[in-house]
Amino acid sequence: xxxxxxxxxxxxxxxxxxxxxxxxxxxxxxxxxxxxxxxxxxxxxxxxxxxxxxxxxxxxxxxxxxxxxxxxxxxxxxxxxxxxxxxxxxxxxxxxxxxxxxxxxxxxxxxxxxxxxxxxxxxxxxxxxxxxxxxxxxxxxxxxxxxxxxxxxxxxxxxxxxxxxxxxxxxxxxxxxxxxxxxxxxxxxxxxxxxxxxxxxxxxxxxxxxxxxxxxxxxxxxxxxxxxxxxxxxxxxxxxxxxxxxxxxxxxxxxxxxxxxxxxxxxxxxxxxxxxxxxxxxxxxxxxxxxxxxxxxxxxxxxxxxxxxxxxxxxxxx
Numbered sequence: 001x002x003x004x005x006x007x008x009x010x011x012x013x014x015x016x017x018x019x020x021x022x023x024x025x026x027x028x029x030x031x032x033x034x035x036x037x038x039x040x041x042x043x044x045x046x047x048x049x050x051x052x053x054x055x056x057x058x059x060x061x062x063x064x065x066x067x068x069x070x071x072x073x074x075x076x077x078x079x080x081x082x083x084x085x086x087x088x089x090x091x092x093x094x095x096x097x098x099x100x101x102x103x104x105x106x107x108x109x110x111x112x113x114x115x116x117x118x119x120x121x122x123x124x125x126x127x128x129x130x131x132x133x134x135x136x137x138x139x140x141x142x143x144x145x146x147x148x149x150x151x152x153x154x155x156x157x158x159x160x161x162x163x164x165x166x167x168x169x170x171x172x173x174x175x176x177x178x179x180x181x182x183x184x185x186x187x188x189x190x191x192x193x194x195x196x197x198x199x200x201x202x203x204x205x206x207x208x209x210x211x212x213x214x215x216x217x218x219x220x221x222x223x224x225x226x227x228x229x230x231x232x233x234x235x236x237x238x239x240x241x242x243x244x245x246x247x248x249x250x251x252x253x254x255x256x257x258x259x260x261x262x263x264x265x266x267x268x269x270x271x272x273x274x275x276x277x278x279x280x281x282x283x284x285x286x287x288x289x290x291x292x293x294x295x296x297x298x299x300x301x302x303x304x305x306x307x308x309x310x311x312x313x314x315x316x317x318x
Contacts, residue, residue, distance in 0.1 A: 192217045234272070239280075260286055
């Protein structure tokens with residue numbers, strides 16, 4: 001109960017200047033001011049070993065490359081240590097140990113936990129089960145808040161602003177947790193959003209209703225060509241095979257969209273392209289060397305953002 005009460009005072013505590021001891025479970029836990037505070041706090045990180053003697057536990061119940069490695073790199077660069085696993089098959093969970101018991105054990109070994117899990121809401125359950133800060137590295141189709149912060153940072157660094165942009169999301173809106181989180185975060189700013197997907201993979205209605213309540217301008221279409229001349233940024237996602245409950249359904253939609261250099265000829269001059277990665281075949285490699293491609297810079301930015309979060313939640317910066 002103490003943990004939950006502490007979370008209820010989250011925004012009050014941050015206004016007082018401290019993220020120390022807090023969890024990061026959903027992007028909805030952060031106000032506009034808090035989002036901007038995190039982005040600005042990156043300037044306090046570079047070249048400093050702020051977390052000597054601290055231990056990060058990475059609990060990845062689903063595969064990950066960028067998120068897991070960038071957290072490990074972030075902790076190492078800050079002088080801390082990392083323990084953890086990248087598959088539940090190599091842990092006592094494979095012997096029948098409960099998630100609760102695994103968490104309580106790890107709590108005694110680490111100062112902060114980063115967790116990815118296939119079940120929606122599982123990371124919030126973890127945060128309520130332990131006393132150390134917990135960071136959500138993705139829970140099912142629900143949220144991926146640290147990726148959202150990386151995305152916001154990349155957009156702000158590229159355009160010098162977060163207001164006044166028209167942003168298109170292309171691909172899987174139904175199961176794409178990165179899209180769900182980023183669309184909500186962008187609702188704090190003056191933006192126009194365009195969701196481009198097959199009708200069957202549109203944004204879930206409850207996310208759209210939140211955008212309506214927040215008076216965010218958005219449209220839903222199936223054809224990128226209809227809006228490509230309007231977009232400052234195109235955020236591409238893959239059709240996620242692992243999220244589809246029915247393999248036949250996945251086969252219907254895989255390869256629905258593929259962009260290459262020909263897209264640039266039809267688009268607004270200077271339109272930037274982002275992707276949370278991994279990609280399969282939705283972005284041609286011929287785009288990698290263009291000035292439009294931001295996705296590898298986006299992945300690189302994961303380290304500085306995650307360094308900042310670790311330092312904020314462990315209280316070594318404010």
